[in-house]
Amino acid sequence: AQTVTQSQPEMSVQEAETVTLSCTYDTSESDYYLFWYKQPPSRQMILVIRQEAYKQQNATENRFSVNFQKAAKSFSLKISDSQLGDAAMYFCAYRTGNQGGKLIFGQGTELSVKP
């Protein structure tokens, strides 16, 4: 069975600085997707970024980028130029390559941003 692990329950960053959130996963599949979701206090789950396992290039969305190390089964999220609005719970998630497959979530990392 696939598992997702986030080893940092809490992280803190100074406004305008860079922070990296860690995620590791375990799977025997070769075709899968990885995601980072953001959950602010409003509890809405917001998709931050997606990475296809077959792509070697790391995904980037504005200030958010990932470091995808397939052999190491590592998928970290880097947030550059941190803003107060980035404060939230961040979840790493895994999905099989089959369209419509369920998400398996990590335990989450709570990020605080200091002004």
Place this chain on the structure above:
Amino acid sequence: DAGVIQSPRHEVTEMGQEVTLRCKPISGHNSLFWYRQTMMRGLELLIYFNNNVPIDDSGMPEDRFSAKMPNASFSTLKIQPSEPRDSAVYFCATSGLHEQFFGPGTRLTVL
């Protein structure tokens, strides 16, 4: 598109009562998922449907929980009878080609 719509947003009920949570998926999305979020267990899948057919209900805790998807634009999650340990946030999500989009969730409190 309005996104995934869930109702109610908040529900407070007493132990033993029936609870029905509702979800309207994004039009054109063929997969629908029900997740539950608690402090102890995090986010976990309860059940999901592809083309209105239940595919995996292994996450449904027990027979008190049931889910239906009578058509492509509506799904319900029912708990009967409810218990205090069912208190949680319940999310409905629907899937396009790659990503899952979540509704705002229903916060359920069972007293």
